[in-house]
Amino acid sequence: MSDLTLTPNIDGADDFYAELLATHDGLSREESDALNARLVLVLSNHIGDRTVLAQALAAATLKISA
Amino acid sequence: MNQVFETPMYPYVRQADQDAATTTRHQVIVVGAGPIGLAAAIDLAQQGIEVVVLDDNDRVSTGSRAICFAKRPLEILDRLGCSAAMVEKGVQWNKGKVFFDERQVYDFDLQEEDGHAFPAFVNLQQYYLEQFLVDRVRELQAEGAPIEIRGRNKVSAVGSHPDHVTIEIDTPEDSYNLHADWLIACDGATSPMRVMLGKDFVGRVFEDNFLIADVVMEADFPSERWFWFDPPFNKGQSALLHKQPDGVWRIDLQLGWGVDAETEKRPENVIPRLKEMLGDDVKFELEWVSIYTFQCRRMEQFRHERVIFAGDSAHQVSPFGARGANSGFQDTDNLCWKLKLVMDGNAPESLLDSYDSERILAADENILNSSRSTDFITPKSGMSRVLRDAVLDLSEKFEFARPLVNSGRLSVPCTYDGSSLNSADALNGPDRSRPGSPCPDAPLSDGFLLPKLAGKFTLLTIDADAPDVIEEDGITVTRLALSLKNDPTLALKDRYLGEATSGVYLIRPDQHVAARRPSFDDKLFRAAIRRATGKE
Numbered sequence: 001m002s003d004l005t006l007t008p009n010i011d012g013a014d015d016f017y018a019e020l021l022a023t024h025d026g027l028s029r030e031e032s033d034a035l036n037a038r039l040v041l042v043l044s045n046h047i048g049d050r051t052v053l054a055q056a057l058a059a060a061t062l063k064i065s066a
Numbered sequence: 067m068n069q070v071f072e073t074p075m076y077p078y079v080r081q082a083d084q085d086a087a088t089t090t091r092h093q094v095i096v097v098g099a100g101p102i103g104l105a106a107a108i109d110l111a112q113q114g115i116e117v118v119v120l121d122d123n124d125r126v127s128t129g130s131r132a133i134c135f136a137k138r139p140l141e142i143l144d145r146l147g148c149s150a151a152m153v154e155k156g157v158q159w160n161k162g163k164v165f166f167d168e169r170q171v172y173d174f175d176l177q178e179e180d181g182h183a184f185p186a187f188v189n190l191q192q193y194y195l196e197q198f199l200v201d202r203v204r205e206l207q208a209e210g211a212p213i214e215i216r217g218r219n220k221v222s223a224v225g226s227h228p229d230h231v232t233i234e235i236d237t238p239e240d241s242y243n244l245h246a247d248w249l250i251a252c253d254g255a256t257s258p259m260r261v262m263l264g265k266d267f268v269g270r271v272f273e274d275n276f277l278i279a280d281v282v283m284e285a286d287f288p289s290e291r292w293f294w295f296d297p298p299f300n301k302g303q304s305a306l307l308h309k310q311p312d313g314v315w316r317i318d319l320q321l322g323w324g325v326d327a328e329t330e331k332r333p334e335n336v337i338p339r340l341k342e343m344l345g346d347d348v349k350f351e352l353e354w355v356s357i358y359t360f361q362c363r364r365m366e367q368f369r370h371e372r373v374i375f376a377g378d379s380a381h382q383v384s385p386f387g388a389r390g391a392n393s394g395f396q397d398t399d400n401l402c403w404k405l406k407l408v409m410d411g412n413a414p415e416s417l418l419d420s421y422d423s424e425r426i427l428a429a430d431e432n433i434l435n436s437s438r439s440t441d442f443i444t445p446k447s448g449m450s451r452v453l454r455d456a457v458l459d460l461s462e463k464f465e466f467a468r469p470l471v472n473s474g475r476l477s478v479p480c481t482y483d484g485s486s487l488n489s490a491d492a493l494n495g496p497d498r499s500r501p502g503s504p505c506p507d508a509p510l511s512d513g514f515l516l517p518k519l520a521g522k523f524t525l526l527t528i529d530a531d532a533p534d535v536i537e538e539d540g541i542t543v544t545r546l547a548l549s550l551k552n553d554p555t556l557a558l559k560d561r562y563l564g565e566a567t568s569g570v571y572l573i574r575p576d577q578h579v580a581a582r583r584p585s586f587d588d589k590l591f592r593a594a595i596r597r598a599t600g601k602e
């Protein structure tokens with residue numbers, strides 16, 4: 001069974017974070033919400049594994065600890 | 067226009083029962099001559115049970131209501147002698163388009179699996195379906211079957227007893243009483259029977275109104291299902307266009323909450339809306355307009371002593387997914403063989419408890435699917451709208467998002483997983499034909515499989531030995547011996563064997579699998595027969 005990765009996993013974390021912010025540059029709050037929603041869906045599809053997705057949904061609520 | 071639904075099909079006729087000195091007792095009374103009541107009555111009459119159908123009206127459904135009939139009900143109606151007419155008259159379709167805002171985001175082809183006698187869906191007005199069912203009743207009567215329909219016989223009181231049911235009936239002339247061994251209540255979503263017995267009907271009300279218009283038009287729209295989310299001609303709402311026979315089109319426009327139905331229904335308000343949708347130059351005529359709201363709910367129990375609820379009286383869903391009538395036919399398909407065994411003393415009355423558990427499982431599945439469609443079509447919160455719109459925007463560019471678009475998950479039959487009638491799966495076979503499943507059809511060298519399994523217990527053997535007939539405590543099971551040698555398309559292998567090289571299936575009269583093993587075993591199959599008839 002695969003598990004959700006909750007330890008650092010992104011090479012060049014600062015660069016990625018800057019790219020994430022830059023994608024939202026110049027967008028209204030509404031457009032940004034829409035973009036975030038699309039991003040969640042794109043990434044969820046990439047993961048695909050329902051077990052991992054369920055763990056990700058739980059992690060995002062901040063109600064569990066690693 | 068002279069419509070079928072304007073002609074009395076079962077006009078009021080005075081009955082001997084009305085003048086009898088003592089109250090007549092019938093074997094089965096069906097209340098309601100809608101699609102489900104008629105199907106129940108035909109099924110019972112075909113099995114030689116005496117049945118009287120009572121309806122407060124004398125004609126078929128006004129306006130079309132249900133239009134979309136799925137494969138499984140067509141297979142059931144085939145056993146009842148009605149499918150050929152439906153397929154001949156109906157419109158077949160498997161393509162559709164999805165629009166969002168001003169653009170088409172994608173189109174689809176349902177890409178049906180080959181090797182089935184019936185298509186995935188046909189579109190047909192409900193009044194035609196009911197007409198075909200009434201025709202079938204007339205045909206059975208001509209053959210001497212004990213079945214009748216009494217129009218303008220309104221049931222106004224009911225008394226439930228452990229071993230019979232009493233009812234009072236109002237007719238245009240007078241009132242009279244009848245007794246019945248069993249009563250099947252198919253009196254629709256507002257079920258007076260349910261109300262008179264004081265039974266619950268709980269669930270979720272959706273705060274929404276839909277304008278439904280059936281229009282006759284000469285237009286070259288193809289036979290496809292078109293669905294719009296948030297279109298320019300119905301901002302913030304949804305719309306559906308679907309073809310029916312005779313040049314009739316179903317148009318469904320979501321109106322939202324807090325509208326005045328009577329005002330919206332007036333032609334002077336409907337016509338401009340439709341013009342905006344269809345374009346100014348399309349000529350059309352309104353056949354039927356109605357406004358509906360909907361709910362998803364069911365009774366806690368479908369059987370109450372000898373009163374059994376089926377169809378909309380027992381459960382109600384939103385129209386998205388066409389699960390109303392389609393699931394009602396599966397109710398009567400599940401019920402009638404069980405009732406016949408119980409009436410003949412070949413199974414304990416407790417067999418009917420499995421009608422409750424199996425059809426409640428199905429009703430919950432239908433309610434779940436139809437609620438989810440409704441939540442996608444009408445997002446209930448700001449964020450659910452953001453996510454819904456994100457899915458639609460992505461679906462235009464990327465295939466992955468299309469399965470998330472939900473404008474109705476079209477009706478498929480329920481697999482009765484966990485039913486007390488199933489025996490443990492003992493074959494390493496395909497998942498789709500595990501115990502509890504509806505048998506998938508398959509083309510054999512001498513015709514389709516399903517008609518060979520209709521209406522009786524069958525022992526289906528594939529490259530396996532077994533006796534030709536098994537008698538077990540009043541139940542007769544006949545063998546259908548097949549071989550992969552008669553499997554020209556390998557559909558039988560694919561749908562019933564998978565990796566296995568042989569298989570023996572015990573199949574119920576409603577064509578659901580009760581048990582399966584790689585080979586015949588007398589003791590184990592006798593146990594499976596007893597289990598499938600509520601005896602262990």
Ligand SMILES: Cc1cc2nc3c(=O)[nH]c(=O)nc-3n(C[C@H](O)[C@H](O)[C@H](O)COP(=O)(O)OP(=O)(O)OC[C@H]3O[C@@H](n4cnc5c(N)ncnc54)[C@H](O)[C@@H]3O)c2cc1C
Pocket residue numbers: 097098099100101102103120121122123127131132133134135192219220221222252253254255257258259278358376377378379385388389390391392393394
């Ligand atoms: C707009 C719309 C679209 C739909 N589309 C689809 C679809 O595409 N596919 C699908 O499968 N389903 C669809 N449905 C649902 C479908 O119409 C119903 O599920 C179906 O009609 C239920 O059949 P029924 O026999 O249970 O009840 P009904 O058709 O409601 O019949 C009940 C009968 O009982 C009679 N009755 C009531 N009270 C009494 C009484 N006291 N005494 C005697 N008789 C009585 C009534 O006169 C009526 O004839 C749709 C529904 C709507 C409203």
